[in-house]
Amino acid sequence: MRGVLHLEPGDEVDVVLTGASGGVGQAVLKELLSTQSRVHPRRIHAWDARAHEKKEDSVELMSANTKITYRQVDVTDEAAVKAGVKAVVESGAKRVIVICNAGVLHAGLTEDISHTNFLATLDVNVASHQLLYSLFLHESLSEANSLDLVSFVSISSAMAFSASAFLSAYCASKAALVTLHQCMRLENRQQQKHP
Structure with missing residues (x-):
């Protein structure tokens, strides 16, 4: 994986986008579908913990030359994520870009945030990226070698570098995410498992 995508015009690539139903995720989805986008995916696998408006587990839509598959996936549920990865492989994806954008924010005084909510913030905002x-x-390194992981993107926040009152869980999770992603890059480079 490299910091810069090395894609040629016409390269077929699938994009997995978590947290696709609103905010930054929805903006990324719209950008990927725009004619100005540098990456023109063959298929976008839009994952979100909430169900699509059609209330089905998986909904397929077509936009220009891109097929969009909306799938309800809780990124903190290992079985659901494994099923989602399997669905990406079974869709015929060969080259994949994963954009981890799913996130939660539990605001309040640090002492008032329940332990459960604090851990849930870390689970969604950090642990899901590792998973x-x-x-x-x-999957990319398996003997079947069914797909090539072109790039893995973790969406963080400026809050990773700046403490803020009432946002301790969020700030801590984003700081941890930046460090986790840096560790993954170093390991990847040292192990030379991926370009």
Whole structure:
């Protein structure tokens, strides 16, 4: 994986986008579908913990030359993520870019945030990135070698570098995410498992 995508015009690539139903995820989805985008995916696998408006587990739509598959996936549920990765492989994806954008924010005084909510913030905002990275990288390195993990993107926040009152769980999770992603890059480079 490299910091810069090395794609040629016409390269077929699938994009897995978590947290696709709103905010930054929805903006990324719209950008990927725009004619100005540098990456023109063959298929976008849009994952979100909430169900699509059609209330089905998986909904396929077509936009220009891109097929969009909306799938309800809780990125903190290992079985659901494994099923999602399997669905990406079974869709015929050969080259994959994973964009981890799913995130939660529990605001309030640090002492008032329940332990459960604090851990949930870390689970969604940090641990899910490790899970997705691990599953897609293992799939990429498997003997079947069914797909090539082109790039893995972790969406963080400026809050990773700046403490803020009432946002301790969020700031801590984003700081941890930046460090986790840096560790993954170093390991990847040292192990030379991927370009």
